Amino acid sequence: MNIRTEIIAVGSELLLGQIVNSNAQFLSKELAELGMNVYYHTVVGDNPTRLEQAIKIAKERSNIIIFTGGLGPTKDDLTKETISKSLGKELIFDQAALESIEQYFVQTKRIMSENNKKQALVLDGSYILKNDYGMAPGMALEVDHTIYMLLPGPPSEMKPMFQNYGREYFQNQLGFQEKIISRVLRFFGIGESQLETDIQDIIDEQINPTVAPLASEGEVTLRLTAKHVDEEVANQLLNELEQKIHARVGEYLYGYEQTTLAQELKTLLIDKQKTISAAESLTGGMFSEQLTALEGSSQFLKGSIISYSNEMKAQILNVSKQTLDEYGAVSEQCAKEMAEQVRKISNSDIGISFTGVAGPEPHEGQPVGTVFIGISIKDSETKIYPFHFAGSRKGIRVRTVKYGCHYLVKLLSEIE
């Protein structure tokens, strides 16, 4: 069977721009993992005529049609009634759904209306998808070689219903024997086009597992997806592919799945039992904010000094007057002193400094994008990393912090 899936979202609130169609995104991701091709998303309002038209079009071009929305108590039977009409299938009461709705009203001590009762109406002959987080049940049925699935609109009900019952329905109905496993590799310090160039032949020759690159905010991720009836073999396929990629661009790989550079830094700091403090100038607290956003950060972050003015650099960080006069605040020398001083003042194992020009105006004769990161580790020579970033004030600050985390992760990984 050549799978051609269409997702139809029903709801005028989508057409008015009051909400974004996050259901379509969620389902598309899930369906991609199942190996089901999605060819169309459609959004149509709470209007029976236009919905009927949309169903007619979908029937012609798709063989799996998934509806979200239009099952709730206010515009309750719109989707169900229109589909009922389009497919010539009657609506009947589902006893289990009716009981679960009644139970809900008893539990919440509210009074059940006739409208609520109508939520238990289902398409005759359909397979019921239980709603563990709401009242309207979902349903699925096959008519004339086309599968129809009806899901509720609220994401809090739709997502668990699909994950717990919808996926399984498709797997059984379409006779999927294969398990699908994904792994996300996260890279930093290499541009998207460079990474793609470095592994282009791998991307091109892969069919199973597949490799999908995605770039955002200076980071690149690769999603590897393997299919096999044996989960262990699927995992083995991912391992082999990862090794190949590792041999090419492994030095830029910093983590897996949903991790962040700050998260990896946290793990290493705790693992190596090191404390850290930061002297932040152009980043203005962004580095410290990202670390303290993580639970348990008081274990490793002693604190930081945001030395935005030269006065603060001199008086609190004890950066020498000579350095500020001779080299300026945006200099290798200043970055070095800031990192060393903040480490000493806070009595930490590691001190990191960020100084530079975020813009929009140049500073002390240095162009926008000039950045120095200093890292001082107890009993080691202080390291200085110079940069010339392009981009907006925000982009420069964000990349500065990411590079700081990146080099800390590198240096910490090398420590015994």
Next chain:
Amino acid sequence: MNIRTEIIAVGSELLLGQIVNSNAQFLSKELAELGMNVYYHTVVGDNPTRLEQAIKIAKERSNIIIFTGGLGPTKDDLTKETISKSLGKELIFDQAALESIEQYFVQTKRIMSENNKKQALVLDGSYILKNDYGMAPGMALEVDHTIYMLLPGPPSEMKPMFQNYGREYFQNQLGFQEKIISRVLRFFGIGESQLETDIQDIIDEQINPTVAPLASEGEVTLRLTAKHVDEEVANQLLNELEQKIHARVGEYLYGYEQTTLAQELKTLLIDKQKTISAAESLTGGMFSEQLTALEGSSQFLKGSIISYSNEMKAQILNVSKQTLDEYGAVSEQCAKEMAEQVRKISNSDIGISFTGVAGPEPHEGQPVGTVFIGISIKDSETKIYPFHFAGSRKGIRVRTVKYGCHYLVKLLSEIE
């Protein structure tokens, strides 16, 4: 003319669920404001045959068709070429677009490829929508009583293009006589349901202007929208409505349109020529980061101390040992000393402190959500604001910073 608008997004990344169709939401909101009915959203992949089919369907049911995506350099001419074919309109080079693309490559010292040049191809006879944030121009044209508009996919290019040029095109082309003017009022310190209760009768009785509330991250906004052929009258309608709202909940109004509490604080600090510094504990740099994200922040922010450990509080901020031992770090007394000390150390006019428990664990016997904000202004008595927030670590930190800005704005507004 009975307007029936359809938005067609082109891009396989949408069908794979890698991104959400936020463009459709944005455009729907804009079109609703213009009074244009949106009846369908369609998403189709980077596939000429299926795109052609989608265009055919759209032509039959819609008379305004807006495309997003498929203008970029990698899958460059998909949307343009398919539309060119569907409408029988040739693609020709637009001289202005070509020059602007060439200029971009000169500026960024990069080499222009043939693919980049193709971005300057436009549909013959179309009205060009300038791209101020990228290379591919947008375009609009009318064929057989149907208006086609092509917009780029990246929201950072599409949104300003539509707001600056697309809206105007529709207003002229559709001969809208009425001007539509919106004004967003921003509130802080009052919950959404309380604000709605306080002005429910105003919301209910309004037809022109309309009032639409929206809540996010502890803030509430009201969007007032007036329509009138005379722009001055429309503005007058907004003024009258704003006055009515002001009489009820004016004390919580802090700004208009896209401003933020940090932005308002910046304006006041510059206006009153005051400098500030912060002692941040639970917020870990978030307050300072928000201020330094704004251009020109070195005018008013001297710097900050992130005293995450008690050691830092004692040694750098000089919080007395007695306070830390007797009252603890999460106390009114500690907040007071932190605010006063950071102001003195940094030689600023204002010192603000944040201390509290962001969670997930209680700290020094204080429950999660306990927060103290201290504000020390030169020659004034230090003010302490205690809070008991509910919610996540992130939510507690975000609201703490917002309340800090909120009280600073209040206090600064009262200063001569």
